[in-house]
Amino acid sequence: MQAFDQIYLLYRDDFVRTARHRFSSMPEADIVDAWQDALVSFFEQISSGRLHTLSCSIKSFLYLIGFRYIMKSHHLNLKTDHVESFSDKAENLHFAEEMDLMPELNDEQILLNARIKELPEQSKRMLLLRYVDGKSIPEIAQEMNYQSDNSVSVTLSRTLKKLKELLEKDVKR
Amino acid sequence: MHDELIDRFLAGELNPEEKASFEKRMQEDGQFRAEVEAYKSILNNLKSVRNQELKSRLIKLEGSVPKQGFKFGKPGYYILFSIIILAVSLWFIWSRNSNFSDSSIPPKNMEQESTPTIQENHSPNAAPSILEDTMRKQENLKMEPGTKNAAGPKDPIAGTEIEEETYAAHFEPYMDEDLISMVRGEGELTNYEKFMAFYLKKDYTRALKVYDEMDESLRDSDNVLFLKANVLLGLNRSGEAKVLLKRIIKNDQSRYTAEAKKYLRYCR
Numbered sequence: 001m002q003a004f005d006q007i008y009l010l011y012r013d014d015f016v017r018t019a020r021h022r023f024s025s026m027p028e029a030d031i032v033d034a035w036q037d038a039l040v041s042f043f044e045q046i047s048s049g050r051l052h053t054l055s056c057s058i059k060s061f062l063y064l065i066g067f068r069y070i071m072k073s074h075h076l077n078l079k080t081d082h083v084e085s086f087s088d089k090a091e092n093l094h095f096a097e098e099m100d101l102m103p104e105l106n107d108e109q110i111l112l113n114a115r116i117k118e119l120p121e122q123s124k125r126m127l128l129l130r131y132v133d134g135k136s137i138p139e140i141a142q143e144m145n146y147q148s149d150n151s152v153s154v155t156l157s158r159t160l161k162k163l164k165e166l167l168e169k170d171v172k173r
Numbered sequence: 174m175h176d177e178l179i180d181r182f183l184a185g186e187l188n189p190e191e192k193a194s195f196e197k198r199m200q201e202d203g204q205f206r207a208e209v210e211a212y213k214s215i216l217n218n219l220k221s222v223r224n225q226e227l228k229s230r231l232i233k234l235e236g237s238v239p240k241q242g243f244k245f246g247k248p249g250y251y252i253l254f255s256i257i258i259l260a261v262s263l264w265f266i267w268s269r270n271s272n273f274s275d276s277s278i279p280p281k282n283m284e285q286e287s288t289p290t291i292q293e294n295h296s297p298n299a300a301p302s303i304l305e306d307t308m309r310k311q312e313n314l315k316m317e318p319g320t321k322n323a324a325g326p327k328d329p330i331a332g333t334e335i336e337e338e339t340y341a342a343h344f345e346p347y348m349d350e351d352l353i354s355m356v357r358g359e360g361e362l363t364n365y366e367k368f369m370a371f372y373l374k375k376d377y378t379r380a381l382k383v384y385d386e387m388d389e390s391l392r393d394s395d396n397v398l399f400l401k402a403n404v405l406l407g408l409n410r411s412g413e414a415k416v417l418l419k420r421i422i423k424n425d426q427s428r429y430t431a432e433a434k435k436y437l438r439y440c441r
Contacts, residue, residue: 036231110412157176
């Protein structure tokens with residue numbers, strides 16, 4: 001995660017400057033927000049296995065995603081070829097231009113996320129390892145120092161049930 | 174076996190035959206299907222939880238970035254240039270007019286007129302119970318001198334320049350006389366009183382914890398939910414606060430409905 005932080009800080013100021021130049025009326029807070037979203041999306045693409053190698057520079061890749069977030073947040077539909085504006089033309093830039101941006105969450109999802117965040121840290125981490133990172137039960141048991149695979153399965157099952165109950169309660173309210 | 178099968182299905186670990194059999198069962202058994210669908214919707218959200226965690230990390234990191242002083246960009250120079258031109262023009266007009274001014278005209282009374290204030294009606298019998306006064310609207314509340322205004326913070330959209338500022342700079346939790354009187358401080362405090370005490374101390378983390386331990390009937394009260402929304406705003410969890418505030422406004426059963434509309438503006 002330190003590398004993640006370093007990349008964020010390394011290009012942050014330059015991204016803000018470049019984005020200000022391109023989108024002159026854009027408040028800096030919105031530009032920073034877009035830069036953060038770009039980093040998160042980049043990380044998501046890597047951890048999901050959709051992005052294995054990068055044939056262009058990280059900077060170009062991130063800038064392109066960042067510009068897309070700025071345009072999305074301000075409902076700018078200018079159909080410009082982003083890739084053309086980068087000297088670093090590569091296949092990955094087209095990937096960055098086409099990839100799905102993070103969607104806005106609806107009310108139900110916000111509540112559900114809050115419930116997930118309220119879970120004990122261990123249970124939450126286990127859920128993420130299993131269903132987001134796609135780890136097997138034995139891998140999780142090893143990584144989280146559980147003595148048996150069965151304890152992991154039971155914890156997962158209990159956590160899911162608890163979340164389901166809470167969700168049902170929230171919906172009824 | 175049942176749970177293990179569901180877990181393997183959700184993790185995408187079933188082989189084609191197992192998957193076919195699982196899907197067949199879902200088609201035939203409505204209760205089973207509903208259970209699996211509920212789990213699926215939970216898992217779909219997990220990815221966004223991971224993303225939010227990352228984003229929170231970056232927001233924290235952003236706090237460590239030294240803020241640069243004001244730098245003039247192109248628009249900055251235009252504004253500065255316009256101000257100088259305007260100032261010179263005004264000075265020129267003023268200096269010309271002053272040559273023709275009549276010194277016998279007495280100066281205007283510079284004493285500042287007092288700003289009229291709105292006095293709200295006092296309700297001496299304001300019930301402290303958060304449940305009993307659900308339908309009592311906020312208009313009749315009156316504040317003691319020195320107590321924070323019942324309306325809480327400044328209206329965040331009152332001025333155009335204010336709109337530009339961040340919500341965090343403006344947020345002040347809702348406070349009124351009734352709330353303060355609810356914590357008596359004698360004997361052992363109920364969970365609700367503890368919640369109020371933490372709320373008034375602005376210890377939002379502990380307030381939220383105690384909220385979860387409160388009686389369900391209290392937790393579901395729109396009045397208490399309004400305070401919870403304030404707690405969430407205090408914790409920078411405006412998304413969740415927004416959901417609660419919208420619900421309170423929609424139900425229109427709370428004494429804080431008008432306030433909820435105001436606080437909704439704090440939610441991004």
